[in-house]
Amino acid sequence: MLVVGDSCTDVYVYGAVDRLSPEAPIPVFVLKRELMFPGMAGNVAANMRGLDDDVTLCASEAAATKTRYVDERSRQQLIRVDDELETVAMTSAQLDEIEIEMADFDALVIVDYDKGFVDSRSISRLCSYAHSSSVPVYVDTKRTCSTSYTGCIVKLNSRERLYVKLGDECELVTTLGEGGAEWNGIVFPGKRVDVFDVAGAGDTFLSAFVHAHLCTGDVAASIAFANECAAIAISHQGTYALKQSDVDPLLDDIDGWEM
Numbered sequence: 001m002l003v004v005g006d007s008c009t010d011v012y013v014y015g016a017v018d019r020l021s022p023e024a025p026i027p028v029f030v031l032k033r034e035l036m037f038p039g040m041a042g043n044v045a046a047n048m049r050g051l052d053d054d055v056t057l058c059a060s061e062a063a064a065t066k067t068r069y070v071d072e073r074s075r076q077q078l079i080r081v082d083d084e085l086e087t088v089a090m091t092s093a094q095l096d097e098i099e100i101e102m103a104d105f106d107a108l109v110i111v112d113y114d115k116g117f118v119d120s121r122s123i124s125r126l127c128s129y130a131h132s133s134s135v136p137v138y139v140d141t142k143r144t145c146s147t148s149y150t151g152c153i154v155k156l157n158s159r160e161r162l163y164v165k166l167g168d169e170c171e172l173v174t175t176l177g178e179g180g181a182e183w184n185g186i187v188f189p190g191k192r193v194d195v196f197d198v199a200g201a202g203d204t205f206l207s208a209f210v211h212a213h214l215c216t217g218d219v220a221a222s223i224a225f226a227n228e229c230a231a232i233a234i235s236h237q238g239t240y241a242l243k244q245s246d247v248d249p250l251l252d253d254i255d256g257w258e259m
Contacts, residue, residue, distance in 0.1 A: 005041035005111025007059035037239035041111035047207035050242035060117035087116035191231040200239035
């Protein structure tokens with residue numbers, strides 16, 4: 001797999017809130033522990049590696065940091081602090097190297113959070129390289145106008161679907177949160193679980209969908225598998241990446257699948 005896109009670092013600061021500050025009516029947060037995870041394209045790549053896929057990651061170097069402060073007992077997120085760094089667009093040298101190697105990949109996955117690493121020029125060239133090499137392209141995008149993603153399989157959430165304009169001949173899969181996902185007018189219900197953290201669930205869904213779709217070519221079966229995997233992710237704390245042990249039980253009843 002070739003994963004290209006914006007990246008960030010997800011930081012989770014866990015602590016306790018027992019009292020209000022005497023200085024102002026605000027909670028006093030006592031820090032207990034801190035966890036760090038790769039986010040965005042980094043999280044997609046981590047999930048794919050958990051599915052035992054061979055992944056090459058081409059992501060922005062100047063990753064932003066998203067720091068979430070969480071009350072450990074209630075599991076409530078109190079505030080998120082984003083440190084946004086300037087993102088430099090993909091260079092011509094990076095694109096040239098991808099053009100040379102594209103035929104060696106089974107899939108191109110573009111994680112486009114519209115932060116600047118994957119710009120319109122890059123998108124056009126990446127998709128052109130992939131289509132010329134008959135490599136399928138899977139996309140998660142926040143870009144308002146995404147008409148360059150012609151002939152791609154695109155994952156959006158229900159809110160993004162309202163404002164993202166896609167190109168022709170796109171295969172659209174819409175995630176619906178706890179409602180599951182929708183494709184071709186059919187809703188595939190999600191699995192009900194105790195939700196710990198929804199951050200990164202879309203990345204997990206995308207990774208699992210791509211893996212399953214390459215194995216089976218069946219969109220419906222791939223959505224069902226991705227829903228199961230997303231349910232695993234949200235039942236863990238932080239930006240959780242799948243592990244082989246998570247998905248092995250899901251594959252026991254599916255003939256012909258290879259990890």
